[in-house]
Amino acid sequence: MSVFEAIIFGIVQGLTEFLPISSTAHLVILQFIFGTNFQGLTFEILLHVASMLAVVLFFRKDILAIVTGSLRFMFEKKREDRGAFLFALYLIIATAITGALGLILEDAAEQFLKSPFVIAGALFLTGVFLLIIERIKFTHTRSVNEMNFIDAIVVGLAQTLAVIPGVSRSGSTLIASLALGIDKKTAIRFSFLLSIPVILGSSVLAIGDLFQGGMTDAGTVPLITAFVVTFIFSIIGIKCS
Numbered sequence: 001m002s003v004f005e006a007i008i009f010g011i012v013q014g015l016t017e018f019l020p021i022s023s024t025a026h027l028v029i030l031q032f033i034f035g036t037n038f039q040g041l042t043f044e045i046l047l048h049v050a051s052m053l054a055v056v057l058f059f060r061k062d063i064l065a066i067v068t069g070s071l072r073f074m075f076e077k078k079r080e081d082r083g084a085f086l087f088a089l090y091l092i093i094a095t096a097i098t099g100a101l102g103l104i105l106e107d108a109a110e111q112f113l114k115s116p117f118v119i120a121g122a123l124f125l126t127g128v129f130l131l132i133i134e135r136i137k138f139t140h141t142r143s144v145n146e147m148n149f150i151d152a153i154v155v156g157l158a159q160t161l162a163v164i165p166g167v168s169r170s171g172s173t174l175i176a177s178l179a180l181g182i183d184k185k186t187a188i189r190f191s192f193l194l195s196i197p198v199i200l201g202s203s204v205l206a207i208g209d210l211f212q213g214g215m216t217d218a219g220t221v222p223l224i225t226a227f228v229v230t231f232i233f234s235i236i237g238i239k240c241s
Helices: 003-016 023-034 042-058 060-076 079-112 116-135 149-163 169-179 184-205 207-211 220-240
Strands: none
Touching (some): 003 023, 003 042, 003 220, 023 042, 042 060, 042 184, 042 220, 060 079, 060 184, 079 149, 079 184, 116 169, 149 169, 149 184, 169 184
């Protein structure tokens, strides 16, 4: 992989990760265009880690408030921190569901679903659902304080669909949240924060590939370039969302 290709991969990953258009699908398409074939998911996960760090940086105040609020509620039982505790719990529930089902489906997705036809179909269906959900006028939308455990379960299940290349993780979670009547601001925030534990978990599972030389063919300089470019354009992508 050349430095130029690394820059393109980084730009595409950064801009598409937080838009409902599947960053994984676009990375697969780029591999077809450049004639590159990365074995396993390690390179993709490296780029996703860069995107995750961008989320952590951008939402650092939210993350700190959720963590400190949850701890205060657990140990000091302060009622005003109950919302932060429940929000953290919803993130954990959605992540647990996605993680469990993702482990089961990951191998099948890697072996059988990375075809142009599957990607094109998934992108088309995601677009259709986004258009439908945008046109629905909800008489009442729920704020973060009105979320419940059912919301977390449904969003977690929806997020699992992202193992299919072409199905956007952010798109599936946004569609599910909006369909449940959650207001757009809360849905976007929940989707962004959900990306942190999901990407972190995927990264831990990919550590074995790193030690087995799963990315050595790409070259050290292109990998570093792709990582840095992804981080920069992820910040831009978040601000544009």
